[in-house]
Amino acid sequence: MPRKRPKQLDQLLGSQRLQQFADFTEQHQRWQQQMRDCLQEQSLRELVPHCEVIAVSAPSLIIRVSSAAIGQRIKTAQGRIITYFQSHATPAVTQLEIRVRPSRQASTTPAPQAAEKPTRNESETVRKLREQAALCEEPLRSQLLALADKYDGSP
Structure with a gap:
């Protein structure tokens, strides 16, 4: 099978896929800012570094949190967050979906081995x-x- 010729830089920069990626990145940044604003309005400022909007696809707002405890706090403010996003987000949001995924930093620490004595x-x-x-x-x-x-x- 013959190989395709590599694309020129101008072709890559003008491609529709690159524009779609740039548009999504811009939209994602707006969602993140809306989430920060929402949490600050709800007096939940300390949760901002632990939450990330993954997507807003009607009717769901999907948020990644770093722990179950953070997820529970977000769940208690669910109604207020949905109301905030209904008035500020482009797609209509009627439900909140929380996904608990610990940060990469926490998951990269090796688990202590059972045979070793715990460190002090x-x-x-x-x-x-x-x-x-x-x-x-x-x-x-x-x-x-x-x-x-x-x-x-x-x-």
């Missing part, structure tokens, strides 16, 4: 527990704080 990096564990507790509602918040206190007080 408890201050980092305590800090992470307290951060997650700050993002959660009761009773999970008090349980995470109690667990952090347990790690913090151990010899």
Whole structure:
């Protein structure tokens, strides 16, 4: 089978696929800005770095969150978020879909091996527990704080 000749740079830059990609990228940035504005309006500013709009396809607004705790907080504000996007987004939004996908940074850390003795990096564990507790509602918040206190007080 003969190979196709490589395209010239002018052909690539003027292609319809590149324009579609540029349009989608621009639309995605607008959705992200709308999400930031919405969360700030709802007094959920601390959730902004943990949420990303994946797509707005009628009738769904699809959001990726970094943890289940963040997803639960977004779910409690679902009605207000839908209302905000109904008045600001191009396609009509009537439902919210949340996908929990931990950030790549968290997933690239290797899991501790069972045969090894756990390291004494408890201050980092305590800090992470307290951060997650700050993002959660009761009773999970008090349980995470109690667990952090347990790690913090151990010899």
